[in-house]
C-alpha cells in the first residue's frame with residue numbers, strides 16, 4: 001500500500017485526506033492519505049524521515065513550504081516561486097513541485113476562462129507569489145496589488161510581464177483586466193472584501209483563494225456585477241488534482257474528488 005500525506009502545523013481540519021482517498025478509491029489505487037504535524041522548525045527533517053519511511057508523496061502547507069526546499073530538488077517553477085507544496089519521493093533526492101500555481105490556472109480554465117490579456121492579483125504573500133507566476137507562465141500580463149506596496153514591486157521584479165501597485169490603484173487596474181484573483185487573507189471568516197465593489201465589472205472572471213466562507217463578499221459582489229465567479233474550493237481542488245496526477249501518473253477523477261471536497265466543506 002502507498003502512503004501519501006500532508007505536513008503542516010496545524011493540519012487538523014485539512015480536507016485533503018478525504019479528497020485524495022476518494023480519488024484512490026475511484027481508480028482502485030491501494031493507498032492512504034494521512035496528516036502529519038511536525039514541530040514548526042522541523043520541515044526538512046520531516047521530509048527526510050518520510051523518505052526513510054518510504055512515503056510515496058507529501059503535500060506541504062504552512063509553515064513548511066519554504067523550509068522543505070533544502071530537502072528536495074525543486075522543479076523550475078517551484079524554484080522560481082520559492083515554495084514547495086508537493087513532494088514526489090520516486091526520485092532521490094525527492095522532487096519538489098508547486099501545484100498552487102496550476103491550481104489557480106486550472107480552476108479558471110475549468111470555468112471557461114481564457115488566460116490571455118491582463119490579470120490583477122491582489123496579495124503578494126505566499127499565495128500571491130504562486131498565483132502571479134502561474135498566470136504569467138500561462139501568458140497573461142499580471143498587475144500585482146498589495147497593501148504593502150514594496151512587496152508588490154519586489155514580486156513584480158521576479159515575475160515575467162508583471163507590475164507592482166498599491167491597493168489604491170485597483171479601480172484603474174481592473175478597468176482593463178479580464179481576470180482578478182484575491183490571494184490575500186481578507187474575507188476569511190469575515191464579511192470583508194479587498195476590492196471596492198464599484199471596480200468590479202461583467203467582463204471579469206474572479207477567483208477568490210479564500211474558501212471559508214465558500215461565497216466570500218468579493219465573490220458575492222462580483223456576481224452582482226455580472227462577473228464569472230470561481231470559489232476557492234476550485235483552487236484547492238486543482239492543486240490536489242495536479243499533485244494526485246504527478247504522484248500516480250493517472251488522470252485524476254476530478255468530479256469524485258470535487259464531491260468529496262465539497263462534502264467536507266459542508267460539514
Ligand code: ATR
Pocket residue numbers: 122123124125126127128146147148149151183184185186194
Ligand atoms: P498567504 O500564504 O496566504 O499568502 P501571507 O504570506 O501571510 O499568507 O500573505 C498574506 C497576504 O494578505 C499579504 O499580501 C498581505 O498584505 P501585506 O503584504 O501588506 O501584509 C495580505 N493582507 C493580509 N491582511 C490584509 C488586510 N487587512 N488588508 C489588505 N491586505 C491584507
